[in-house]
Amino acid sequence: xxxxxxxxxxxxxxxxxxxxxxxxxxxxxxxxxxxxxxxxxxxxxxxxxxxxxxxxxxxxxxxxxxxxxxxxxxxxxxxxxxxxxxxxxxxxxxxxxxxxxxxxxxxxxxxxxxxxxxxxxxxxxxxxxxxxxxxxxxxxxxxxxxxxxxxxxxxxxxxxxxxxxxxxxxxxxxxxxxxxxxxxxxxxxxxxxxxxxxxxxxxxxxxxxxxxxxxxxxxxxxxxxxxxxxxxxxxxxxxxxxxxxxxxxxxxxxxxxxxxxxxxxxxxxxxxxxxxxxxxxxxxxxxxxxxxxxxxxxxxxxxxxxxxxxxxxxxxxxxxxxxxxxxxxxxxxxxxxxxxxxxxxxxxxxxxxxxxxxxxxxxxxxxxxxxxxxxxxxxxxxxxxxxxxxxxxxxxxxxxxxxxxxxxxxxxxx
Amino acid sequence: xxxxxxxxxxxxxxxxxxxxxxxxxxxxxxxxxxxxxxxxxxxxxxxxxxxxxxxxxxxxxxxxxxxxxxxxxxxxxxxxxxxxxxxxxxxxxxxxxxxxxxxxxxxxxxxxxxxxxxxxxxxxxxxxxxxxxxxxxxxxxxxxxxxxxxxxxxxxxxxxxxxxxxxxxxxxxxxxxxxxxxxxxxxxxxxxxxxxxxxxxxxxxxxxxxxxxxxxxxxxxxxxxxxxxxxxxxxxxxxxxxxxxxxxxxxxxxxxxxxxxxxxxxxxxxxxxxxxxxxxxxxxxxxxxxxxxxxxxxxxxxxxxxxxxxxxxxxxxxxxxxxxxxxxxxxxxxxxxxxxxxxxxxxxxxxxxxxxxxxxxxxxxxxxxxxxxxxxxxxxxxxxxxxxxxxxxxxxxxxxxxxxxxxxxxxx
Numbered sequence: 001x002x003x004x005x006x007x008x009x010x011x012x013x014x015x016x017x018x019x020x021x022x023x024x025x026x027x028x029x030x031x032x033x034x035x036x037x038x039x040x041x042x043x044x045x046x047x048x049x050x051x052x053x054x055x056x057x058x059x060x061x062x063x064x065x066x067x068x069x070x071x072x073x074x075x076x077x078x079x080x081x082x083x084x085x086x087x088x089x090x091x092x093x094x095x096x097x098x099x100x101x102x103x104x105x106x107x108x109x110x111x112x113x114x115x116x117x118x119x120x121x122x123x124x125x126x127x128x129x130x131x132x133x134x135x136x137x138x139x140x141x142x143x144x145x146x147x148x149x150x151x152x153x154x155x156x157x158x159x160x161x162x163x164x165x166x167x168x169x170x171x172x173x174x175x176x177x178x179x180x181x182x183x184x185x186x187x188x189x190x191x192x193x194x195x196x197x198x199x200x201x202x203x204x205x206x207x208x209x210x211x212x213x214x215x216x217x218x219x220x221x222x223x224x225x226x227x228x229x230x231x232x233x234x235x236x237x238x239x240x241x242x243x244x245x246x247x248x249x250x251x252x253x254x255x256x257x258x259x260x261x262x263x264x265x266x267x268x269x270x271x272x273x274x275x276x277x278x279x280x281x282x283x284x285x286x287x288x289x290x291x292x293x294x295x296x297x298x299x300x301x302x303x304x305x306x307x308x309x310x311x312x313x314x315x316x317x318x319x320x321x322x323x324x325x326x327x328x329x330x331x332x333x334x335x336x337x338x339x340x341x342x343x344x345x346x347x348x349x350x351x352x353x354x355x356x357x358x359x360x361x362x363x364x365x366x367x368x369x370x371x372x373x374x375x376x377x378x379x380x381x382x383x384x385x386x387x388x389x390x391x392x393x394x395x396x397x398x399x400x401x402x403x404x405x406x407x408x409x410x411x412x413x414x
Numbered sequence: 415x416x417x418x419x420x421x422x423x424x425x426x427x428x429x430x431x432x433x434x435x436x437x438x439x440x441x442x443x444x445x446x447x448x449x450x451x452x453x454x455x456x457x458x459x460x461x462x463x464x465x466x467x468x469x470x471x472x473x474x475x476x477x478x479x480x481x482x483x484x485x486x487x488x489x490x491x492x493x494x495x496x497x498x499x500x501x502x503x504x505x506x507x508x509x510x511x512x513x514x515x516x517x518x519x520x521x522x523x524x525x526x527x528x529x530x531x532x533x534x535x536x537x538x539x540x541x542x543x544x545x546x547x548x549x550x551x552x553x554x555x556x557x558x559x560x561x562x563x564x565x566x567x568x569x570x571x572x573x574x575x576x577x578x579x580x581x582x583x584x585x586x587x588x589x590x591x592x593x594x595x596x597x598x599x600x601x602x603x604x605x606x607x608x609x610x611x612x613x614x615x616x617x618x619x620x621x622x623x624x625x626x627x628x629x630x631x632x633x634x635x636x637x638x639x640x641x642x643x644x645x646x647x648x649x650x651x652x653x654x655x656x657x658x659x660x661x662x663x664x665x666x667x668x669x670x671x672x673x674x675x676x677x678x679x680x681x682x683x684x685x686x687x688x689x690x691x692x693x694x695x696x697x698x699x700x701x702x703x704x705x706x707x708x709x710x711x712x713x714x715x716x717x718x719x720x721x722x723x724x725x726x727x728x729x730x731x732x733x734x735x736x737x738x739x740x741x742x743x744x745x746x747x748x749x750x751x752x753x754x755x756x757x758x759x760x761x762x763x764x765x766x767x768x769x770x771x772x773x774x775x776x777x778x779x780x781x782x783x784x785x786x787x788x789x790x791x792x793x794x795x796x797x798x799x800x801x802x803x804x805x806x807x808x809x810x811x812x813x814x815x816x817x818x819x820x821x822x823x824x825x826x
Contacts, residue, residue, distance in 0.1 A: 072615030080506050085551050311519030
C-alpha cells in the first residue's frame with residue numbers, strides 16, 4: 001500500500017511542472033494588479049468569479065497540454081503544418097508584438113516592487129534583465145524547471161499576507177460559493193471588473209508556452225493522465241493565490257473605503273498601515289517574484305514559438321551563428337522590454353492597457369486554432385475532444401472571447 | 415528547361431485543349447513507385463469535382479497550366495494511396511536535410527520543367543527552406559508576379575537538392591508505398607543521426623527507428639540521452655527493440671535495459687539471442703555505477719603462448735566495438751589475466767613474434783570498483799582500456815576510454 005502510494009507520487013513528480021508553472025505565471029504583474037483592484041473596489045462581492053474562471057482555465061490548459069503530449073509538437077508548429085505559412089506569419093507577428101507589451105508590463109512590475117523598498121529602477125531593471133537572460137541561457141530544461149517550481153512555491157507569500165489581513169472568513173467563503181446578486185450586473189464598473197478578471201486569466205502566450213514545455217519535458221500520450229493532474233493542481237493553486245489576493249485587499253482596503261488603487265505596488269503600499277509590516281513585505285516580495293518569473297518565461301517562449309512557426313533555427317543548444325533569428329528575437333525582447341521602463345516619462349499605464357488590448361485581440365484566434373487542432377482526428381487520433389467536452393470547451397472559449405472583446409472595446413473607449 | 419515553384423502552380427488556372435479555363439490546380443502528385451521525382455499528375459479542382467491531369471497531357475505550366483486534352487477526358491481523383499502530395503505532405507512540413515544534417519521546414523518546392531515532344535516533363539528538383547520561398551508565398555497575390563520575380567531574384571536561395579531530402583512519415587504502410595527508407599540518413603555518422611533524432615517529435619523518432627538498419631539504429635541509440643533511449647525503446651514493438659538492443663554494446667544495452675521498467679526489459683531480453691542475452695544479463699546484475707556496470711564483455715583475449723599472427727586472426731573475427739581492440743589481453747592457465755599488448759605494438763612487430771614478449775605491465779580492477787575510482791585509474795595511468803578481473807584473477811570484461819568520458823560527462 002505504502003509502496004504503491006510512493007510509486008504513484010514519483011510518477012506525479014516526474015510529470016508535474018509545465019502545467020503548474022504555466023498556471024502560476026499567469027498570476028503575473030498584470031494579474032496581481034487586477035485581483036488587487038477587484039478586492040479593493042468591490043470587496044468580497046467578486047469572489048464568485050473564481051470558480052468559473054478556474055474551470056475555464058483548466059479546460060483551456062488541458063487541451064494545450066494534451067496536444068503537446070499526443071503530437072510531441074509545439075502549437076506554432078501545428079498551426080504552421082495545418083494552416084500554412086501566411087496564417088502562421090500573421091499570428092507570429094501578433095504574438096511577438098503582444099508579448100513584447102506583456103514583457104514591458106513584467107519589467108514594470110519588477111521596477112515598482114523594488115521602488116517600494118526604495119531601490120531605484122535604474123539599478124533593479126538592468127539587474128533583473130541580466131538575471132532573466134542568465135537563468136535561461138545557462139540552464140538546462142530540468143534546472144530551469146526547478147528554479148521555476150521554487151518561484152511558483154513562493155506564491156504562498158500571497159496566502160500568508162491574505163491571512164495576516166484578518167479577513168472575515170465566513171463572508172469570504174460564502175461569497176465564493178453563492179450566486180451573485182443580479183443588481184450588481186447593472187453597475188458598469190462591476191461588469192467591466194468581471195471582464196478584466198476573465199481577460200487577465202487566460203493569455204495567448206500561455207497556450208504556446210504550456211504546449212512547448214510539455215513537449216520539451218518529453219511527456220507522452222501514455223503519461224497524459226498524470227499530466228492532466230499537473231494542469232488541474234496548477235490551476236487550483238493559482239486560483240487559491242488569486243482568491244487570497246482579492247481577500248487581502250477586500251479585508252483591508254475595501255473595508256476602510258480605500259477603493260482606488262491602480263497597481264499591485266499601490267496595493268502593497270496601501271496594505272502597510274492596515275495589515276501591518278509583514279503583510280506589506282510579503283505582498284511586495286510576491287509582486288517582485290511574480291514579475292521576474294513571468295519576465296523570465298515570456299521572452300524565451302516567444303522566441304521559440306516564432307522561430308518554430310516560421311521554420312527558423314532555434315534552441316539554446318545552438319550557437320549564435322547557427323540560430324541568429326532566435327537569439328536576436330530573444331535579446332531584443334529583453335533589452336527593449338526592460339529598456340523602455342528606464343525611459344523618463346514613459347507612458348507606462350497606457351502601455352499596460354495596450355498590452356491587455358493586444359492580448360484580447362489575439363486570444364480569440366489562438367483559442368480557435370487550439371480547438372480546431374485538438375479536434376483534428378488525423379493529428380490527435382483517439383485523443384480528440386469527446387462530444388460533451390467539445391460543447392463545454394466551445395462554450396468556454398465563446399464566453400472568454402466575448403468577455404475579452406468586451407474588455408478591448410471598453411478599454412479602447414476609455 | 416526552367417524552374418517553377420510549387421506555390422506558383424497551386425491555384426493556377428488550368429485551360430484544356432479548347433483554351434477555356436476548366437479549373438485550378440489544387441495539388442501536385444508524385445508516384446514514387448513509378449518514378450522518384452517525376453510529377454505523376456496534377457489534381458485540378460473543376461466545376462465537376464476534383465480531376466487528375468496526367469503528366470503527359472500537360473503542355474505548359476507557369477502562371478497558368480495548359481492541357482493537351484479536353485477536360486472531359488480527365489479521370490476523377492479519388493485515392494491518395496501510394497502518391498506523395500506535394501502540398502499536403504511537403505509544404506510547411508518538416509523534413510530531414512541529409513546534407514546539412516538537420517531537421518528543417520519546407521517553405522516551397524521547386525520543380526523543373528522540360529519540354530518533351532508535345533508535352534512538358536515536370537520533376538521535383540529541390541525544396542526551398544529559405545527566405546525566398548517564404549517571401550514568394552507571403553506576397554503571392556499581393557504583389558504583381560513580374561515584380562515579385564524580380565524581387566526574388568535578389569534573395570540568395572537556400573534550397574536542398576531532392577536527393578538529400580528524407581521525408582518524415584509516421585505511417586509504416588505509407589512509408590513502404592512512398593519508398594521512404596531513410597537511406598540517406600542511415601549513411602550519416604550515428605552521432606549526427608542522434609542529433610537529428612533529438613529534434614524530432616516522438617512519432618517521427620519511432621518511424622526512423624522502425625525503418626533504419628538495426629546496426630545503425632543501435633549505434634545511434636547509444637549516442638542518445640538515456641531518457642530519450644528509454645522513450646524510443648518503449649515505443650517500438652518488442653521484436654524490433656530486441657533486434658536493436660542485440661546490436662548495441664553489451665554495456666550500453668545493459669544500461670538501457672536497467673533504465674527500462676522491469677517488465678519491459680524482461681520482455682526484450684526474452685526476444686534476444688541467447689548469447690547476447692547472457693552477456694547483458696550478467697552486466698545487469700552489477701550496480702550501474704561500478705566497474706562491472708560500465709564494462710563491456712566484448713574484448714579480445716588470446717592465450718599467452720600465442721604469436722602476433724594469432725592476435726591478428728582474433729582481430730579479424732572480432733565483432734565488438736572499435737574502441738575495445740586497442741589492447742589485446744593475454745590469458746594463462748585457468749583463464750587468468752597475465753598480460754596486455756597494445757594494438758600498436760602488434761602492428762609494428764613481425765608475424766612470428768611472441769605476444770608474451772610484447773606484453774606491457776597492465777592495470778586491472780575488481781568488478782565492484784566504484785566508477786569514480788575507475789576514472790581515477792584512467793587518469794593516473796593514461797589508459798585506453800582497463801581490464802576488470804574477478805576474484806580468481808580471470809578477466810570478465812574491459813572498460814574503454816570512451817565509456818569513461820561519457821560517464822564523466824553524464825555524472826548525476
